[in-house]
Amino acid sequence: QSALTQPASVSGSPGQSLTISCSGTSNDVGGYNYLSWYQQHPGKAPKLLIYNVSNRPPGISNRFSGSKSGNTASLTISGLQAEDEADYICSSYTNNDILVFGGGTKLTVL
Protein backbone atom coordinates (compact mmCIF):
# COMPACT_ATOMS: atom_id res chain seq x y z
CA GLN A 1 0.00 0.00 0.00
CA SER A 2 1.50 3.33 -1.03
CA ALA A 3 1.73 6.22 1.34
CA LEU A 4 -0.79 9.00 0.97
CA THR A 5 0.39 12.00 -1.05
CA GLN A 6 0.96 15.33 0.65
CA PRO A 7 2.83 18.42 -0.54
CA ALA A 8 6.32 18.46 0.86
CA SER A 9 6.02 22.00 2.13
CA VAL A 10 3.66 24.93 2.48
CA SER A 11 4.12 28.37 3.91
CA GLY A 12 2.03 31.25 5.07
CA SER A 13 2.14 34.49 7.01
CA PRO A 14 0.73 34.98 10.48
CA GLY A 15 -3.02 35.46 10.40
CA GLN A 16 -3.47 33.83 7.03
CA SER A 17 -5.35 30.63 6.35
CA LEU A 18 -3.90 27.75 4.45
CA THR A 19 -4.88 24.25 3.41
CA ILE A 20 -2.82 21.08 3.27
CA SER A 21 -4.01 18.29 1.01
CA CYS A 22 -3.76 14.53 1.44
CA SER A 23 -4.46 12.48 -1.67
CA GLY A 24 -5.19 8.80 -1.81
CA THR A 25 -7.45 6.42 -3.63
CA SER A 26 -10.88 4.89 -3.30
CA ASN A 27 -9.16 2.11 -1.36
CA ASP A 28 -8.22 4.42 1.46
CA VAL A 29 -9.08 8.13 1.70
CA GLY A 30 -12.07 7.91 -0.62
CA GLY A 31 -13.46 4.73 0.81
CA TYR A 32 -13.48 5.39 4.52
CA ASN A 33 -13.95 8.24 6.96
CA TYR A 34 -11.11 7.03 9.15
CA LEU A 35 -8.95 9.97 8.14
CA SER A 36 -6.79 11.64 10.76
CA TRP A 37 -4.36 14.54 10.88
CA TYR A 38 -1.38 14.87 13.19
CA GLN A 39 0.93 17.74 14.07
CA GLN A 40 4.56 16.98 14.83
CA HIS A 41 7.04 19.52 16.08
CA PRO A 42 10.75 18.71 15.64
CA GLY A 43 11.93 16.12 18.10
CA LYS A 44 8.45 15.62 19.50
CA ALA A 45 5.80 12.94 19.22
CA PRO A 46 2.90 13.45 16.84
CA LYS A 47 -0.26 15.00 18.27
CA LEU A 48 -3.75 14.22 17.03
CA LEU A 49 -5.49 17.24 15.52
CA ILE A 50 -8.39 15.74 13.57
CA TYR A 51 -9.99 12.31 13.47
CA ASN A 52 -12.78 10.85 11.36
CA VAL A 53 -12.15 13.50 8.67
CA SER A 54 -13.40 16.51 10.58
CA ASN A 55 -13.63 15.85 14.31
CA ARG A 56 -11.39 17.66 16.76
CA PRO A 57 -10.32 16.01 20.03
CA PRO A 58 -10.87 17.99 23.21
CA GLY A 59 -8.36 20.78 23.60
CA ILE A 60 -7.59 21.22 19.91
CA SER A 61 -8.10 24.73 18.64
CA ASN A 62 -11.00 25.36 16.27
CA ARG A 63 -8.44 27.03 13.99
CA PHE A 64 -7.83 23.50 12.74
CA SER A 65 -10.51 21.95 10.54
CA GLY A 66 -10.69 18.94 8.28
CA SER A 67 -12.70 17.95 5.25
CA LYS A 68 -12.75 15.42 2.44
CA SER A 69 -13.83 15.37 -1.16
CA GLY A 70 -13.53 12.16 -3.10
CA ASN A 71 -10.05 10.74 -2.67
CA THR A 72 -8.54 13.91 -1.23
CA ALA A 73 -8.68 15.11 2.34
CA SER A 74 -7.74 18.58 3.48
CA LEU A 75 -6.57 20.20 6.68
CA THR A 76 -7.24 23.93 6.96
CA ILE A 77 -5.43 26.08 9.47
CA SER A 78 -6.93 29.51 9.97
CA GLY A 79 -5.36 32.47 11.73
CA LEU A 80 -1.88 31.07 11.26
CA GLN A 81 0.38 31.45 14.28
CA ALA A 82 4.11 31.03 14.74
CA GLU A 83 3.52 27.99 16.94
CA ASP A 84 1.81 26.25 14.02
CA GLU A 85 5.17 25.77 12.34
CA ALA A 86 5.51 21.99 12.32
CA ASP A 87 5.05 18.90 10.19
CA TYR A 88 1.49 17.83 9.41
CA ILE A 89 0.77 14.21 8.62
CA CYS A 90 -2.42 12.56 7.45
CA SER A 91 -3.37 8.93 7.93
CA SER A 92 -6.12 6.70 6.60
CA TYR A 93 -7.52 3.26 7.10
CA THR A 94 -7.38 1.14 3.95
CA ASN A 95 -9.26 -1.73 2.39
CA ASN A 96 -6.35 -4.03 3.25
CA ASP A 97 -7.21 -3.50 6.91
CA ILE A 98 -4.04 -1.53 7.44
CA LEU A 99 -3.30 2.09 8.20
CA VAL A 100 -1.19 4.30 5.97
CA PHE A 101 0.38 7.67 6.62
CA GLY A 102 1.08 10.52 4.27
CA GLY A 103 4.65 11.62 3.74
CA GLY A 104 4.08 14.75 5.79
CA THR A 105 3.97 18.45 4.98
CA LYS A 106 6.36 20.93 6.51
CA LEU A 107 4.56 24.16 7.38
CA THR A 108 6.66 27.29 7.57
CA VAL A 109 5.25 30.43 9.10
CA LEU A 110 6.88 33.37 7.37
Added chain:
Amino acid sequence: QVQLVQSGSELKRPGASVKISCKTSGYSFREYAMNWVRQAPGQGLEWMGWINTNTGKPTYAQGFTGRFVFSLDTSVSTAYLQISTLETEDTATYYCAREGSPNSFDPWGQGTLVTVSS
Protein backbone atom coordinates in the same frame (compact mmCIF):
# COMPACT_ATOMS: atom_id res chain seq x y z
CA GLN B 1 -4.53 12.46 32.53
CA VAL B 2 -3.82 9.80 29.95
CA GLN B 3 -0.09 9.21 29.61
CA LEU B 4 2.13 6.85 27.67
CA VAL B 5 5.71 6.85 28.91
CA GLN B 6 8.28 4.93 26.91
CA SER B 7 11.64 3.57 27.93
CA GLY B 8 14.82 5.43 27.10
CA SER B 9 17.08 5.51 24.08
CA GLU B 10 19.02 2.39 23.15
CA LEU B 11 22.30 1.87 21.33
CA LYS B 12 22.65 -1.64 20.00
CA ARG B 13 25.02 -3.64 17.79
CA PRO B 14 23.72 -5.33 14.65
CA GLY B 15 22.33 -8.73 15.51
CA ALA B 16 21.34 -7.78 19.03
CA SER B 17 17.80 -7.47 20.37
CA VAL B 18 15.95 -4.63 22.04
CA LYS B 19 12.74 -4.44 24.05
CA ILE B 20 10.94 -1.11 24.35
CA SER B 21 8.33 -0.50 27.01
CA CYS B 22 5.30 1.77 26.91
CA LYS B 23 3.85 2.29 30.37
CA THR B 24 0.36 3.71 30.43
CA SER B 25 -1.64 5.53 33.08
CA GLY B 26 -4.81 7.51 33.44
CA TYR B 27 -7.17 5.11 31.69
CA SER B 28 -8.31 1.52 31.60
CA PHE B 29 -5.51 -0.25 29.73
CA ARG B 30 -7.63 -3.05 28.29
CA GLU B 31 -10.22 -0.74 26.76
CA TYR B 32 -8.00 0.67 24.02
CA ALA B 33 -5.82 -0.99 21.42
CA MET B 34 -2.15 -0.08 21.31
CA ASN B 35 -0.40 0.70 18.07
CA TRP B 36 3.28 0.98 17.20
CA VAL B 37 4.73 3.43 14.69
CA ARG B 38 8.26 3.77 13.37
CA GLN B 39 9.97 6.94 12.21
CA ALA B 40 13.40 6.62 10.66
CA PRO B 41 15.66 9.68 10.96
CA GLY B 42 14.31 12.49 8.79
CA GLN B 43 11.60 10.25 7.41
CA GLY B 44 7.86 9.90 7.71
CA LEU B 45 5.72 7.78 9.97
CA GLU B 46 5.30 4.09 9.28
CA TRP B 47 2.56 2.02 10.89
CA MET B 48 3.95 -1.20 12.35
CA GLY B 49 0.75 -2.76 13.59
CA TRP B 50 -1.29 -3.05 16.74
CA ILE B 51 -2.07 -5.27 19.67
CA ASN B 52 -5.47 -5.99 21.15
CA THR B 53 -4.97 -5.16 24.81
CA ASN B 54 -7.97 -7.26 25.78
CA THR B 55 -6.95 -10.50 24.08
CA GLY B 56 -3.24 -9.92 23.57
CA LYS B 57 -3.55 -10.72 19.87
CA PRO B 58 -1.03 -8.80 17.78
CA THR B 59 -1.42 -7.75 14.16
CA TYR B 60 1.68 -6.84 12.20
CA ALA B 61 1.89 -4.65 9.14
CA GLN B 62 3.72 -5.87 6.08
CA GLY B 63 7.42 -5.49 6.64
CA PHE B 64 7.15 -5.97 10.38
CA THR B 65 6.69 -9.71 10.61
CA GLY B 66 9.21 -12.13 12.00
CA ARG B 67 11.65 -9.95 13.94
CA PHE B 68 9.06 -7.72 15.60
CA VAL B 69 6.95 -8.81 18.55
CA PHE B 70 4.24 -6.87 20.38
CA SER B 71 3.40 -7.98 23.89
CA LEU B 72 1.64 -6.82 27.03
CA ASP B 73 1.83 -6.96 30.79
CA THR B 74 -1.66 -5.99 31.81
CA SER B 75 -0.74 -6.17 35.51
CA VAL B 76 1.35 -3.02 35.04
CA SER B 77 -0.62 -1.53 32.11
CA THR B 78 2.41 -1.73 29.87
CA ALA B 79 2.91 -2.62 26.22
CA TYR B 80 6.18 -3.81 24.76
CA LEU B 81 7.87 -3.91 21.38
CA GLN B 82 10.72 -6.34 20.95
CA ILE B 83 12.94 -6.31 17.89
CA SER B 84 15.37 -9.15 17.35
CA THR B 85 18.37 -9.53 15.06
CA LEU B 86 18.68 -5.78 14.74
CA GLU B 87 19.84 -4.29 11.46
CA THR B 88 21.25 -0.82 10.85
CA GLU B 89 18.04 -0.07 8.94
CA ASP B 90 16.12 -0.48 12.21
CA THR B 91 17.64 2.77 13.46
CA ALA B 92 14.58 4.88 14.16
CA THR B 93 12.34 6.38 16.79
CA TYR B 94 9.62 3.99 17.81
CA TYR B 95 6.33 5.29 19.16
CA CYS B 96 3.51 3.59 20.97
CA ALA B 97 0.13 5.21 20.46
CA ARG B 98 -3.24 4.52 22.00
CA GLU B 99 -6.05 4.00 19.52
CA GLY B 100 -8.63 6.33 21.01
CA SER B 101 -11.12 6.34 18.18
CA PRO B 102 -10.89 3.70 15.47
CA ASN B 103 -7.76 4.21 13.41
CA SER B 104 -6.73 7.42 15.16
CA PHE B 105 -3.98 7.65 17.71
CA ASP B 106 -4.20 9.74 20.85
CA PRO B 107 -2.06 10.12 22.78
CA TRP B 108 1.37 8.98 21.70
CA GLY B 109 4.32 8.01 23.81
CA GLN B 110 7.29 10.34 23.71
CA GLY B 111 9.18 7.96 21.44
CA THR B 112 12.19 5.71 21.94
CA LEU B 113 15.24 6.20 19.74
CA VAL B 114 16.92 2.94 18.83
CA THR B 115 20.30 3.31 17.19
CA VAL B 116 21.85 0.24 15.59
CA SER B 117 25.51 0.66 14.84
CA SER B 118 28.66 -1.36 14.92
